[in-house]
Amino acid sequence: xxxxxxxxxxxxxxxxxxxxxxxxxxxxxxxxxxxxxxxxxxxxxxxxxxxxxxxxxxxxxxxxxxxxxxxxxxxxxxxxxxxxxxxxxxxxxxxxxxxxxxxxxxxxxxxxxxxxxxxxxxxxxxxxxxxxxxxxxxxxxxxxxxxxxxxxxxxxxxxxxxxxxxxxxxxxxxxxxxxxxxxxxxxxxxxxxxxxxxxxxxxxxxxxxxxxxxxxxxxxxxxxxxxxxxxxxxxxxxxxxxxxxxxxxxxxxxxxxxxxxxxxxx
Numbered sequence: 711x712x713x714x715x716x717x718x719x720x721x722x723x724x725x726x727x728x729x730x731x732x733x734x735x736x737x738x739x740x741x742x743x744x745x746x747x748x749x750x751x752x753x754x755x756x757x758x759x760x761x762x763x764x765x766x767x768x769x770x771x772x773x774x775x776x777x778x779x780x781x782x783x784x785x786x787x788x789x790x791x792x793x794x795x796x797x798x799x800x801x802x803x804x805x806x807x808x809x810x811x812x813x814x815x816x817x818x819x820x821x822x823x824x825x826x827x828x829x830x831x832x833x834x835x836x837x838x839x840x841x842x843x844x845x846x847x848x849x850x851x852x853x854x855x856x857x858x859x860x861x862x863x864x865x866x867x868x869x870x871x872x873x874x875x876x877x878x879x880x881x882x883x884x885x886x887x888x889x890x891x892x893x894x895x896x897x898x899x900x901x902x903x904x905x906x907x908x909x910x911x912x913x914x915x916x917x918x919x920x921x922x923x924x925x926x927x928x929x930x931x932x933x934x935x936x937x938x939x940x941x942x943x944x945x946x947x948x949x950x951x952x953x954x955x956x957x958x959x960x961x962x963x964x965x966x967x968x969x970x971x972x973x974x975x976x
Contacts, residue, residue: 713833714786717869717886718893719851720831720838721784722913723766726953729755732767732779735951739926739959740846740915751811759846764839764915779955782819783851783911784829785869785894786838790818793830793868800867801860808832822864824857826909842916849916849960850943852895855909858882861896862975873975885972912948913957920945920961927951927959940966 714720726732729747736742736757742764747753754768770779787793790808797804797820805827806819814836821827831838841847855861862873865886871894872887882898899909917923920938927949928934935956937947946960 713788713837715888716787717871717888718786719783719848720786720833721765721829721836722781722848722851723754723768723784724779724781724955725768725770726779726955727770728953729753729767729769732951732953732955733757735927735930735932736767738930739923739932740917742846759841759844762840762844762847764841764847779951779953780827780910781913781955781957782827782829783913784817784831784838787818787830787832790816790830790832794818794820796868800864802864802868811836822853822855823860824855824864824909826853826855826861826911828853828911843962845916845918847916848913849962850895850914852897852912852914853909854897854899854903854912856899856903857909858884858896858898865894865896874972875975877971877973879970884975910956914946914960915957917959917961918963920947920959920964923947923959924949940964942967942969 733744742757745756747755752768756763757765794804801823803821805821808816810816813834815834816832818830839848843849865871874885876883884896885892886894924934924947931952933950935948938945942965944960944962945964946958948958950956
């Protein structure tokens with residue numbers, strides 16, 4: 711697969727206190743299989759769906775144990791130094807990097823002005839997802855923030871995004887576009903989100919049956935946070951795994967309703 715254009719989602723991974731438990735959970739819920747851990751990179755373990763790389767899990771870094779797990783989305787960049795400078799110029803923070811990861815590529819870990827943490831990846835031999843939109847694979851992602859205007863300004867400064875606002879809805883929801891392609895959503899966190907829930911990137915994984923995935927997650931100690939809900943994009947639900955990592959599942963083959971109208975944001 712070709713290297714993604716700048717700003718396109720290209721990879722997702724998560725750290726867990728109990729990696730074996732995470733592998734069992736996601737293996738059962740999403741059908742993943744796993745490579746052996748790579749001791750050169752902190753036992754980083756790649757996940758596969760139908761033999762194709764879709765994500766990775768790894769142990770929590772020493773000294774950071776005891777917190778909730780979380781999924782990190784990576785956005786593609788051809789030049790990390792330039793991206794890092796735009797992050798700083800936009801009021802964000804470079805938390806880590808640029809850091810080389812063998813010959814696989816190099817990365818940044820970044821925080822936007824509202825506290826949303828995400829990664830940036832410059833591909834080497836590892837170009838990212840082998841497949842998207844297939845069962846078990848990455849499907850979509852949304853920035854959940856309490857500072858939507860700041861997020862829009864920041865992401866437009868760092869990446870070559872156009873922004874379109876979703877109309878005819880009570881939500882404050884924008885879509886970040888690369889050309890004519892939607893690549894990332896931005897949702898304002900309202901009062902329905904408890905104050906202790908930090909801003910984050912919500913990663914969606916594709917499933918053949920949303921309701922079946924919900925039941926599997928609940929049976930294996932996961933939590934249903936929202937849904938299931940039918941939309942023109944698919945039937946989806948927001949979940950939490952037993953270690954506290956939030957994620958969503960979506961069945962893109964089951965759709966309902968008309969596509970919402972969007973308008974360009976100047």
